[in-house]
Amino acid sequence: MVNQGVREYILKTYGEEVWAKICSDADVQNLEFDRMASYDDSVTYKLVGAISEHTGLSSDDVLRLFGEYWVEFAGRSNFGNLMRLSGSSLVEQLKGLDNMHDRILISMPHLKPPSFELEEGEDGLCQLHYYSERQGLAPMVIGLLYGLANEAGEHVEVKQTAFKSNGEDHDIFEVKLVDVQSGHKTSGHAN
DSSP: OOHHHHHHHHHHHHHHHHHHHHHHTTTOOSSSSSSSSSSOOHHHHHHHHHHHHHHHHOOOOHHHHHHHHHHHHHSSSHHHHHHHHHHSSSHHHHHTHHHHHHHHHHHHHHHOEEEEEEOOOOOOOEEEEEEEESSHHHHHHHHHHHHHHHHHTTTTEEEEEEOOGGSSSSSEEEEOOOEETTTTOOSSOOO
16 A cells, blocks of 8 residues: 555656656556555665655655655545544544554554554653664654644644664654644643
């Protein structure tokens, strides 16, 4: 489903000719992907690399943009209802990510989903812990956080504070809810 989302994003943003070129540059034979099939992670990494070369964006920027788009894409799929079951606020949705992945595992037992743990701080900050066996996808999580906040009608500032790529056990993100009208940061607690 991730590869299909990447495909749809490129088609929507750049068109079919660019998608075909990206697949060729990435040495990816599939111009379309089955949402329920499993593909080697190397396919996704090769696509991100080719998109980066084509657009001039860094791989991290490509992953961030795609993460934000992913929320919209997944929301239109059969998994959209699972996403909405977690709640309407960003905090509720973040608390429900592991439950959502557990429900997806019922129909896709081959899935190797990440795990998330949310800590709500007294100082109005949330710490999101991201555990994954995959490397290099933290920028996509940042995009996902912005996309989820947008879907919830909320605004956030996200900063990565721990990096698995630097030898940490997992990635950690600081999430601040921002009250756009006043410009003040608000508590990470659900309203």
